[in-house]
Every structure is written in C-alpha cells, then in structure tokens.
Amino acid sequence: MTQYFELVCPSRPENVGLCRVAVATFAANIGFTLSEIEEIKVAVSEAVSNVVVHAYPATEGLIELGCREIEAGIAITVRDEGVGIQDVALARQASFSTDPERMGLGFVFMESFSDDFHVESAPGKGTRIEMRKRREAPAEGA
Amino acid sequence: MLEEAGKPVQIAIKRQGRTATARLAGEFDLTAAPLVREQLDGLIDAGMQRIVIDLRGVRFLDSSGLGVLLGRYRRLSERGGSIYLVTAAEGSVRTVLEMSGVRQVMPLLASESEVPRA
Ligand SMILES: Nc1ncnc2c1ncn2[C@@H]1O[C@H](COP(=O)(O)OP(=O)(O)OP(=O)(O)O)[C@@H](O)[C@H]1O
Numbered sequence: 305m306t307q308y309f310e311l312v313c314p315s316r317p318e319n320v321g322l323c324r325v326a327v328a329t330f331a332a333n334i335g336f337t338l339s340e341i342e343e344i345k346v347a348v349s350e351a352v353s354n355v356v357v358h359a360y361p362a363t364e365g366l367i368e369l370g371c372r373e374i375e376a377g378i379a380i381t382v383r384d385e386g387v388g389i390q391d392v393a394l395a396r397q398a399s400f401s402t403d404p405e406r407m408g409l410g411f412v413f414m415e416s417f418s419d420d421f422h423v424e425s426a427p428g429k430g431t432r433i434e435m436r437k438r439r440e441a442p443a444e445g446a
Numbered sequence: 447m448l449e450e451a452g453k454p455v456q457i458a459i460k461r462q463g464r465t466a467t468a469r470l471a472g473e474f475d476l477t478a479a480p481l482v483r484e485q486l487d488g489l490i491d492a493g494m495q496r497i498v499i500d501l502r503g504v505r506f507l508d509s510s511g512l513g514v515l516l517g518r519y520r521r522l523s524e525r526g527g528s529i530y531l532v533t534a535a536e537g538s539v540r541t542v543l544e545m546s547g548v549r550q551v552m553p554l555l556a557s558e559s560e561v562p563r564a
C-alpha cells in the first residue's frame with residue numbers, strides 16, 4: 305500500500321499550522337528536499353487558510369486534508385463544505401480578493417508551488433483543491 | 447520540523463525618536479496575523495514615521511502575513527511615513543516577498559544598517 309493520511313479538523317486559525325506541519329513531515333518522509341518542502345508548506349498554508357477565512361463566514365466548519373504518495377511525488381487535497389466560489393477563474397487571478405484587507409495571492413502561490421493544480425468549487429457546495437508536486441530526484445534510502 | 451508546530455510569533459520592538467524597529471520571529475501566518483497587526487498599528491498610532499520590520503527570524507511567511515505588511519504600509523504611507531523590510535537573501539520568506547511584489551513599495555534590505563538615515 306502507498307503511504308497516505310487524512311486529517312479532519314475544525315476551521316480554526318491554529319489548525320493551519322497543524323495541517324502545514326503534518327504535510328511537511330509526510331513530504332520529508334517520502335524524500336522531498338528541504339526547499340521543496342518549503343514550497344509545499346506555503347501551498348498548504350494558502351489552501352487551508354482559505355478554508356478558515358472564506359469557506360464558513362458565519363460558522364465553523366471542517367477542513368478536510370488528504371495527502372498521498374504518488375509515483376511522481378505527492379498529491380494533496382484540501383476540501384471544505386463551505387460557501388464555494390462564484391467564479392473560479394476570477395478568484396484564481398492575482399490580486400483578486402473578496403476581502404479588501406487581503407492581497408489575493410493565495411491561489412497564485414498554490415499554483416506556482418505545485419506542478420499540477422486543480423480547483424473544483426460551486427456556490428453552496430464547497431471547494432476542493434488538489435495540488436500535485438513532483439520530487440526533484442528519486443528518494444534515496446527512504 | 448515537528449517542534450515548529452504551534453509556536454507563536456514573537457515580536458520585539460525598539461523605538462528611537464520617530465523610528466521603530468520591530469523584530470519578528472517564528473511563523474508569520476494566519477494565526478500570527480492579528481497580533482502582528484495590532485503591534486504595528488500601535489506604532490503607527492503612536493506617530494512613528496519609519497518602521498523597520500526585521501523578518502530575519504521569521505521561518506515561515508504566507509499571504510496572510512504579506513497582507514498585514516501591505517495593510518500597515520497603506521496606513522503609514524497615508525501619514526507620510528515609510529516601512530523597510532529586513533530579510534535574508536535566500537529562503538522561502540525571501541521568495542514569497544519577491545513574488546508578492548511588495549518591494550515596489552517597501553524596500554527589502556539585508557540589514558538594519560541599510561535603512562536610509564532620517
Ligand atoms: N475555500 C474557499 N471557500 C470560499 N471562497 C474561497 C475559498 N478559497 C478562495 N476563495 C475565494 O477566492 C478568493 C481568492 O483567494 P486567494 O487565496 O487567491 O486570495 P485571498 O484569500 O482573498 O487573499 P490572500 O490569500 O492573499 O490572503 C478569495 O478572496 C475568496 O473569495
């Protein structure tokens with residue numbers, strides 16, 4: 305069986321760090337380099353922060369994080385059952401934010417720091433992000 | 447790596463005339479954002495004209511931290527002041543700062559001694 309884990313937790317700010325460290329540890333165990341792990345941490349932080357900040361405006365909901373080893377590297381999914389995104393193409397553009405205090409860079413970082421990036425979302429149906437990243441070189445002795 | 451989990455951000459502030467230096471350490475993310483925002487806003491409200499933010503002790507920065515920095519820049523520049531960021535030449539914090547374009551409004555310096563004299 306390939307290595308994987310799932311983590312479900314409430315959409316609270318302190319769980320952003322929890323998800324980030326969980327994925328970073330997993331990535332280290334399957335042979336990612338330190339600089340790749342730095343990028344993975346930013347991407348995960350952005351996806352999970354978006355759930356905390358945007359998905360459940362009036363309530364608390366769940367962050368569902370999934371992580372698995374794939375042949376080329378790692379596949380990370382971040383899901384919520386929150387409000388969803390009206391226009392995904394627009395939301396993915398740099399500097400687009402529905403919050404005037406934010407920079408609208410989360411999607412830009414997720415996309416830049418992964419090799420393969422997908423967003424599925426619909427208003428009222430929640431959002432699912434999938435990011436895949438390849439390892440630089442095959443893991444040695446892992 | 448595990449010992450990083452849940453470590454709150456730390457801020458040390460030094461004031462000299464109307465210049466303040468805020469040295470941050472730890473992880474500057476969504477959890478840290480409210481505390482850092484409050485501390486920096488306190489300096490702006492106290493009339494500081496130049497704020498030097500030393501990010502060399504920050505091991506992690508994402509868009510939530512960037513948003514706090516840019517928001518403070520907006521507030522302080524309305525009052526005619528400026529913000530300088532001190533950061534290491536390499537690493538993920540530097541990469542994230544470069545990608546965000548914040549250096550167009552806040553210079554990225556290698557050390558506090560590079561801050562232009564008032
Ligand atoms: N999980 C989500 N649920 C609902 N809306 C979302 C979700 N993720 C993103 N969005 C929407 O997409 C927009 C763009 O997201 P992005 O992360 O790029 O920027 P941001 O979160 O607004 O700002 P930043 O990430 O720079 O703090 C958000 O402003 C929000 O409207």
Ligand SMILES: [Mg+2]
Pocket residue numbers: 350353354409410411509
């Ligand atoms: Mg975001």
